[in-house]
Amino acid sequence: MERANEVLHLRSNESEMVSEIVVNPHEPQVGPSFYEDFALRGIRVHRVQPGFIFCTFKVPPRLIDRTGNLAGGAIANLIDIVGNSLIYRLGQPMNVSVDMSISYLSNAKLDDELEITSKLLGKIGSVSGTSVIIKKKASGEIIAEGRHSLFSRLKSKI
Template structure:
């Protein structure tokens, strides 16, 4: 019985199929540094404030990040924690920036066209290991949607 429910849930209906086939994906320019995935996932983010170790952004939840139930998809939230956390932890002129760990607490949901405030700040550095906290809040209600912790290993270039 559970298997049947799972199959029904995963079945693509015509409405969702139309959303996927209606995507217009331009060819990637030769010297582009971002992939379709990155552009798709972070399109629409507006940076409101930035200083070293802190970033604040706004995102109005777009239709392409909504799940079947009409809420911001948990995968989209994870991706936002990854991308915004990476930005705040990014170290210029470092040969290797690698995500080591990410943990996310999903506390509430967001709906289509909700305006989200996304903030990230560095919470610690130990050698090449850096950590940040990323918080997603509904801007109108101030309700916390998710809290994520992201850590990166940033290997500096050798001076040799």
């Protein structure tokens, strides 16, 4: 343990160097990023109300895992993005995920049409909670349900 503490301890010159680091904000981007084009292309928003979003998504080949199912990471990404969309405000700093819990209940296959519903559960101070349900449009079978807590510097009411 002493050796670990010794290795991890910052020397005074290292501490000064860290305190002088300047991180500039990202430049605004024109058009979609690779991430947006790859992971989010195909989401169709049908209804937006305060504290509620409803959209659909057809499972594309690019998000299928080797077993032929919608990849777990793609499901987590959909929950993250659609949940975050409830509290994101254009021109404001991006929200930060504090906690996300996902129950994977079933599988979605290539070309399955999914319904994604996101609801605002509440807001206390700078922390908001959302619930996102992903289900098959044809059968109503729930694929996944996620709860998402986000921190935002935005102080106004939602």
